[in-house]
Amino acid sequence: MAETAFAVAPPAAVLRAGRALVRRHRGRLAVVTATFLLAAGCGLVGPWAVGRIVDEVSGDGGVDAVARYGVVMAIALAGQAAFSALAGLIGMRTGERVFADLRESFMTAVTRLPLGAVERAGTGDLVTRTTRDVGMVSDTVRFGLPQLLQLVVTVVATVVAAVLVDARVSLAMLVILLVGPVVVWYLRRSRPVWERVGAAFSDVGEDVSANARSARDIDLLGLDGVRRDAVDSSLRGLYRARRHEVFLRTVLIPSTNLAFSVPLVVTLLWGGWLAERGMATAGAVAAVVLYNGQLARPVEQLIDWVDELQQSWVSYARILGVESDVERGVAASEDAASLQGALELDRVTFAYRPGEDVLHGVSLATTPGERLAVVGPSGSGKSTIARLMSGIDRPRTGAVRIGGVDLAGFGAQEVRRTVCLVTQEHHVFVGTLAENLRLARRGATDGELEGALRAVGVDWQGELDDGLDTSVGAGGLALTPVQAQQVALARVLLLDPDILVLDEATSMFDATSARTSERAVSAALAGRTVVAIAHRLQTAADADRVAVVVDGRVLELGSHDELLDADGEYARLWRAWQG
């Protein structure tokens, strides 16, 4: 499993979350349990009545006892059917509610995940957790929870009924406990195996999604063999984990099967021995034997569900692990409203890999409303600075502040309300052009949408058949990369953030339209701070100040003219650019 995969919550955290979930729904769970109890109670009348019939018939009771107890049994059976159906219904509804609660908090967490964490863990891991793990927990909560309640209630009530009929005969039922060590043996070993299975599924998911993402490169570079080997290798990992799982089950299943037939035989022998010595009636033995028979199916199902619970436990731990990544990102969230003012990097260091700093004590402060350009050679750390400024990554040491407040105390969501990062990667969502734009401002009028498009230089909108209502994205009109970048920029104008960080946001534009668009965006965001990672030095010339970054350090800082006068790195870059 990748070192950077999402966390898996420790057992104590899973227990805590599970207990909180049960506490939140305790009222409903109590009603379900009570209804199952009534159903189980009705189900216990049958063996008791058979026992009574045996005793009455073998004693001096008449045959009319059969009819009397027959009626009692019929009423009890009808009661059992009615209560079971009712309990099943309430149980399913409760399961759905518990699952909805769980899914909601998970989906909230997923949308709040720090982007850096998603990038490091890979989308495959996240997709596996969102689909397979959520599905696993869903089945357990929706179907397993009501059934588990029913089974536990049935088993307990059956044992109690048998003991009430004849405690001595019921002693033979203790033989079923022989299955205990096998179940404990299984449970001890199966959780790590389920964890391995979950991680192996994530690895397969990651490899498959990487192949889908990079299909073009794989094809162009003829890497299909290498990538197939990678998928084969992760599938082999999954196969090994599942083989281990199958081995554990081959021990558990025959042992549990044996454990159900043995107590039945032992009860018969033990009960017969007691009856022969007048220490139990034949009716009591018959009732306890029948209770024993009734116990086999629920106990078997219970063991099945315990196994399922084990798998769900692991899946739940993986789901909670994603939530803990969000909590780690958010730390102690402060009031986001206080995020206003100058953006400042203070002696910031950052490493993508431990021990390999790519920023070495960068200090850089903007003033509100300033346009700051960051220039430098490829790989010098400009994009990394943009990611730190927008709170995607956190500095290793040093601080990123807005208006003097450290961003470390805020989640990505809060930071996003103040700082917006636009890169060269844009996504066009399936929907209309208007819907794509309204993602940024829900209530924007058509006039505002058109204004934003005009400001970023869109002149193609009039050619669309349905104007703003034209369907774009997969299955609709395919926007060119330039058009997609323009839509992304228009979205930013509608978002109207206090601080805008542009990292190659106009990389697809030609030099003239890039300059026009950047100026239009700056004009539209007058009074806002704009930090532009500039690959075209023309952008730098238009900025209020320019920071020159080389090898992860700010080498020069000043206005375009000042830096040209200083005749340093910037002047050299500028001359090269002009040339």
Ligand SMILES: Nc1ncnc2c1ncn2[C@@H]1O[C@H](COP(=O)(O)OP(=O)(O)OP(=O)(O)O)[C@@H](O)[C@H]1O
């Ligand atoms: N995800 C990553 N994992 C590991 N190293 C990275 C990652 N992203 C960037 N780096 C490294 O960090 C250093 C700074 O990269 P960065 O992308 O910030 O530079 P840049 O100045 O924006 O480059 P460019 O102009 O080519 O976009 C480079 O050495 C790069 O190889």
